[in-house]
Amino acid sequence: MILRKPNTSVRVVNKSYILIFFASFTWFVAECIFGYYNGFLKEDPYPSLADFFYLVGYLLLLAYLVIINKIYKIEFSIIISALITFFIMTFYVIYLSVFIYQIPLYSGNIYDLTLLFFYPLADLFIVMGSLMYYFKGRSISINKENRFWILIALFGFFFFMGDLTYGYDDLLGTFNNYIFDLFFNIGYLFLGIGIIIRMSYFYNLKKQ
Numbered sequence: 001m002i003l004r005k006p007n008t009s010v011r012v013v014n015k016s017y018i019l020i021f022f023a024s025f026t027w028f029v030a031e032c033i034f035g036y037y038n039g040f041l042k043e044d045p046y047p048s049l050a051d052f053f054y055l056v057g058y059l060l061l062l063a064y065l066v067i068i069n070k071i072y073k074i075e076f077s078i079i080i081s082a083l084i085t086f087f088i089m090t091f092y093v094i095y096l097s098v099f100i101y102q103i104p105l106y107s108g109n110i111y112d113l114t115l116l117f118f119y120p121l122a123d124l125f126i127v128m129g130s131l132m133y134y135f136k137g138r139s140i141s142i143n144k145e146n147r148f149w150i151l152i153a154l155f156g157f158f159f160f161m162g163d164l165t166y167g168y169d170d171l172l173g174t175f176n177n178y179i180f181d182l183f184f185n186i187g188y189l190f191l192g193i194g195i196i197i198r199m200s201y202f203y204n205l206k207k208q
Helices: 006-040 049-067 077-098 110-140 145-172 178-207
Strands: none
Touching: 006 049, 006 178, 049 110, 077 110, 110 145, 145 178
16 A cells, blocks of 8 residues: 555655755755855854755745645644644743743844744754654555655754754854754755655656
8 A cells, every 4th residue: 555646646746856856955055155154254154145045945845844745645633733732832932032041132133033943943843744744654554655754854853953052052152062063964964865765765666
């Protein structure tokens, strides 16, 4: 048993790969700009033009998570419950950050503050969506393609750790420890492996 009819699955995935490709491309551009500011100009690249491309990449990946549900058909009630839980957690984190720990006092402006919250929350959204697809895939398919979502969830988790570490360092102005680079590199590694595995599976499916 597979998720849906093979032809339908292949068509949806082929279209969604466009989003994955452009998301990866925009992140590559963002990394180049980030490296130019940080390595060549010796300036703080946060915020900078690189953030525009990072944001576009996130939006494309989030759009991919929405479109791919045409295959998995996760129940609307489950999606709503997950979103409500996510937004409650988001509100709680923002409340603690703003009113208890007073993070706005440390951030430069509203743009910095927005990015500080957006990146980690978007990462967690990717983790949540990936895990939902993983468990849905396990319940309706005997194939192994659902393991792709574990790799995407790991990508989101390590990006979350990287964004959290980078944001903390930026707030305090302490960039002596570049451990966030390790988190981001591991995240990109999981993303690349996941995409290769996914493309390989659907390439073999298309040949059948």
